Amino acid sequence: MSIAAVAAAILRRRSTSSILPKSASLFHTNHQHRLLSTTRWLQSRTNDDGTREPPPIRVSFTSSAGRGVFATKSIQSGDLIHTAMPIVAHPAASLFNEVCYYCLRRLGAGGDGSEKRFCGDKCEDSAKVFYEVERRANWSAFDDYCIVQGLKYPFLVKRLACMVICGTMSASSLDILQPTTLPSNAIPQMEEEFELLKGAFSNTEIEDEYLTFLTKQWYVDVLARIRINAFRIELSGGSYTDLLNLASASVVSEASVGNAVYMLPSFYNHDCDPNAHIIWVDSVDAKLKALRDIEADEELRICYIDTSMDRNARQRILHQGFGFHCNCPRCKSDD
Numbered sequence: 001m002s003i004a005a006v007a008a009a010i011l012r013r014r015s016t017s018s019i020l021p022k023s024a025s026l027f028h029t030n031h032q033h034r035l036l037s038t039t040r041w042l043q044s045r046t047n048d049d050g051t052r053e054p055p056p057i058r059v060s061f062t063s064s065a066g067r068g069v070f071a072t073k074s075i076q077s078g079d080l081i082h083t084a085m086p087i088v089a090h091p092a093a094s095l096f097n098e099v100c101y102y103c104l105r106r107l108g109a110g111g112d113g114s115e116k117r118f119c120g121d122k123c124e125d126s127a128k129v130f131y132e133v134e135r136r137a138n139w140s141a142f143d144d145y146c147i148v149q150g151l152k153y154p155f156l157v158k159r160l161a162c163m164v165i166c167g168t169m170s171a172s173s174l175d176i177l178q179p180t181t182l183p184s185n186a187i188p189q190m191e192e193e194f195e196l197l198k199g200a201f202s203n204t205e206i207e208d209e210y211l212t213f214l215t216k217q218w219y220v221d222v223l224a225r226i227r228i229n230a231f232r233i234e235l236s237g238g239s240y241t242d243l244l245n246l247a248s249a250s251v252v253s254e255a256s257v258g259n260a261v262y263m264l265p266s267f268y269n270h271d272c273d274p275n276a277h278i279i280w281v282d283s284v285d286a287k288l289k290a291l292r293d294i295e296a297d298e299e300l301r302i303c304y305i306d307t308s309m310d311r312n313a314r315q316r317i318l319h320q321g322f323g324f325h326c327n328c329p330r331c332k333s334d335d
């Protein structure tokens with residue numbers, strides 16, 4: 001699948017099932033913004049001479065791991081393959097007031113004592129419409145429940161719901177991503193989360209027509225996709241040395257500033273000896289970089305976990321966290 005085809009699939013889904021608010025001014029959307037927010041995921045590369053070109057990748061089927069990302073031409077070790085902006089992102093619960101609501105950059109001291117949620121005007125402008133929707137609702141019961149239960153992904157669903165209500169995102173925007181198989185004992189808890197999410201919008205004067213997408217099925221379907229496609233965001237800042245460790249979507253690291261779901265990065269399969277990695281420098285915008293020389297048509301794979309563990313530990317964590325038995329060459333060779 002070419003990148004353009006992925007974009008077209010997203011646009012097709014949007015045009016058939018997106019909710020287009022009609023009246024209330026807060027929920028007015030503008031088509032240009034919607035299209036921009038789709039194409040912004042597919043960022044081109046800027047060369048040293050300032051010229052731009054599409055990223056050297058395509059999404060195609062692999063022989064044993066579903067869809068994957070392949071190089072369309074040779075890529076050199078250390079090259080930036082492409083950048084990616086999130087579909088949806090949310091700060092870690094412990095950092096709600098310490099990182100930017102939109103880009104997850106650390107916020108500086110407020111100075112005037114006022115509550116600061118954005119690192120600057122650009123982020124505030126980008127998030128304004130869904131931030132307003134979020135502010136109308138009463139999140140205390142939902143937030144408390146998630147914090148007490150140690151849940152992080154429902155916050156991404158909360159953010160996505162606000163984006164759908166105001167029209168900046170389609171309710172089906174994650175449908176193209178692979179879902180995980182949910183254990184049946186996970187469903188009752190999700191139903192409880194859903195009731196709290198829906199309850200947050202009561203007394204908000206948001207008209208019912210904007211909330212029709214908000215069903216239990218939608219909640220469960222979205223969470224099933226977020227569970228295997230969300231990345232923990234760990235910002236490297238200026239002092240970043242161990243690129244490979246920070247490239248993993250680690251399930252144990254303490255350094256996360258939040259979580260996010262991306263489009264193209266979600267198609268990268270895992271390898272315990274990866275040839276590419278995903279990093280974050282100072283914000284939620286991701287960089288995909290080559291870890292070694294890559295030939296045209298070679299599959300690009302990143303690492304989802306800490307690869308210093310032995311084979312059994314890696315297999316166990318990948319199965320528990322992502323629901324698959326790793327078939328990478330390193331695992332096959334029993335290393």
Ligand SMILES: C[S@@+](CC[C@H](N)C(=O)[O-])C[C@H]1O[C@@H](n2cnc3c(N)ncnc32)[C@H](O)[C@@H]1O
Binds near residue numbers: 066178228270326
């Ligand atoms: C984030 S998705 C990657 C894209 C996915 N292949 C697709 O078609 O959308 C993760 C899923 O890809 C598959 N996968 C990724 N790496 C794999 C590996 N090393 N061995 C087997 N399956 C893998 C598993 O089904 C896993 O749950």
